[in-house]
Amino acid sequence: MPGILIATLLATVSAKAPMEYASGDLLFSDCGGSRQFVTGYVSGWLDKWNRDEFLARRAFADAIHRPEAMVNFARLGNGIGMNICLPxxxxxxxxxxxxCRFLQDNPDVRGGEGDELLMTVISRHYNCRAQ
Structure with missing residues (x-):
């Protein structure tokens, strides 16, 4: 019984450990290995992007009857300025x-946030305007 209590306590403490954002340095450190972290990070980023796009489209459709809301969404879209089209x-x-290639070729950007670095890579290769 004490073993279960200790295991539960340790699991609770470790689950509440602070999580930091992935930096380019952290992502690059996995590029020379299994790349499981990089692949998982990209998968999570793409899932979030798809979910955000779905919510934005639904909110825009709901705003059609309110012109002031449509103006706000147009400003948001122009402010983000990111439109990706993945084949x-x-x-x-x-x-x-x-x-990983981008981080290898640009060591000076590795201190940046992984989210911004990944957005840069994806927008360069999969920009809807370029296709």
Whole structure:
């Protein structure tokens, strides 16, 4: 019984450990190994992007009857300025490889946040305007 109590306590403490954002340095450190962290990070980023896009489209559709809300969404879209078009069959592994190449070729940006670095890589390769 004491073993279960200790295990539960340790699991609770470790689950509440602070999580830091992934930096380019952290992502690059995995590029020379299994790349499981990089692939997982890219997968999570893409899932979030898809969810955010879905919510934005739904909110925009709900705002059609309110012109002031449509103006606000247009300003938000222009402010973000990011429109990606991933071709069918594009995988997190492929994008992770591109991210690792980018970090290899640009060591001066590795101190940046992983989110911004990944956005840069994806927007360069999969910008809807370029296709």
């Amino acid at each position: 069918p069959g594009t995988t997190a592994i492929v994008i992770g490889d591109m991210l």
